[in-house]
Amino acid sequence: MHSSRIFYFLTTLITLTLADGPRHGKRGYIHPHGPLLTLPHVSASAGVLVGPHPPHPHPIHGGIGFGGEHVRFDLHTMQQPNYIQNEFKKLVPVSLENLIEEEWKAFKLTYGKSYPTDEVERFRREVFIENRAKIARFNQEYSKGKTNYVQQLNPYGDLLNHEFNQLLNGFRQTTANATGAEIPAPTTFIPSANVAIPNGVDWRQVGAVTGVKSQGACQSCWAFAAAGALEAAWFRKTGQLVDVSEQNLVDCTTEYDNDGCQGGLIDPAFQYIRANNGVDGEEVYPYEGQDGQCRFKRDGVVAQCTGYVNIAEGDEKGMEIAVSTQGPIAVAIDASREGFQFYSDGIYYDPECGNGQDDVNHAVLIVGYGQEPNGQKYWMVKNSYGAQWGIGGYIKMAKEANNHCGIANQATYPLV
Known part of the structure; x- marks a missing residue:
């Protein structure tokens, strides 16, 4: 050297x-x-x-x-x-x-x-x-x-930034329906009128969020975001926190044009669960971090959904209302910057982060929002890079900052 x-x-x-x-x-x-x-x-x-x-x-x-x-x-x-x-x-x-x-x-x-x-x-x-x-x-x-915000070495310290993006960030912008599967239209989110919205919300505090997981070297972020949103919705319906199988979604949503460990979208995961009348739990269908044959078991179903709701593109206020009144929601963001790769703590803001539809490349789960003593507002976001990344697997992302990193472009949650 x-x-x-x-x-x-x-x-x-x-x-x-x-x-x-x-x-x-x-x-x-x-x-x-x-x-x-x-x-x-x-x-x-x-x-x-x-x-x-x-x-x-x-x-x-x-x-x-x-x-x-x-x-x-x-x-x-x-x-x-x-x-x-x-x-x-x-x-x-x-x-x-x-x-x-x-x-x-x-x-x-x-x-x-x-x-x-x-x-x-x-x-x-x-x-x-x-x-x-x-x-x-x-x-x-x-x-x-x-x-x-500050940065720190983490398990991805031996990866170049473009390698990091290609290995982990698998939200795919595609609307093609090559298989011809029936895809129901999403329900439009209509914000509740005359509802007092709290200054801060954290669904982890009421037990609606499972522990942080790692997607490994598989571009399955979309499956983790969809699973997390369904887990929270099912908890609100039943009072029981279940552990939805991401591998079930990776293996079994190819008919809805998702591509397993090569990437996918959140909505098709909900479409599959609705049409399949359920999704297996992690215990029955454990995560492997690689593509496999669909091995769904009817007796392993832990949750169901009847459809899904899309929030209007770029509507952060609508997202705030949805998070506070409905629960955690799945979103897509631009996670391509080096600062995101090594994020450690603080409110993530990068002026170079894209906020257009074509910029988002990673799916995550918003579990709440809040405000620092200095007035800075943030979304509390659960990631799927493992607990050794960020704040124990979470990141605070700038809120009300011109749709920072496109966080409000693809917001959705399931109906149960």
Whole structure:
């Protein structure tokens, strides 16, 4: 590796170490010798202190001796030349290459990474280093108050951005009906009149949302979004939270022009469940993350739907009313930006994020909405990248920000 590249990695790594901070707004300092992947989750609400410790109101007294002296130990002591020279001699030099290698090993161990050949691993290592540097640069911008969210390495740290999009974001813009299956028209959403809409809603708090899942290397986001919306609607109807099988939808909706792990749409999933008079549960039809033959079992049905409702394109106010009065809704967004790939915390806003119909490429589930103390509004969104991504698998997306990332373009929920 070129020395200039190593130096750049080291400087950005140190910068990110200083920028990392614990969750829940607690102020603290990061021990400089621990691997970065074991640091607390980066939080956009954390109070980060960078630089020398502020003076302690009560200096620490101790019998610490150096240079043949017995002195009172405090911050002033730590700045003395004799102390620094003495402690410097005790430090064990670490080469830059070793530092990078330790970071790489920690990444592989943390996320269970393995590669088929040495050549593939060398390439993925270079991608990892590049992503690490980009994250550090971005978080520097956050520390300057130039962004509303922070980034952190996650299981996708060894993927280029276009690879990430091609592997995971499978919402497909297609209306073709090549198979000729009967597709009922959606019901139009009519917002309730004279209904007081709360300032914040979170359907997780009443038990209407199942745990975060991972779609793996399968473009089945549409199936997870559809399943999540049906789970919530069924909970509201029956009081029982069921776990709908995404694999059932992946394998069995090809007749409705979905393409399994190569992508699909949300509405055809509801169309299939309606025509099939139900969908299996996860226990009977577990997720495999790959295409397979349809293996639906009638005795495994856990939920049904009678149709679905589409909210008018671009109508965020209508979405707010629907989420507050009907429950979680499935939507599509533009998830193609690098900031989305490594989102960690805060309200996601990227001025380059597309909001047109042709821009959306990933399906997710809105489970609520809220507002930060500073007045910034957000949608609380459940993703299907696993709990090691984002805020335990969730992301706060900018609300009432000109249909940011096209979040209101394809909003829908099932009727039960």
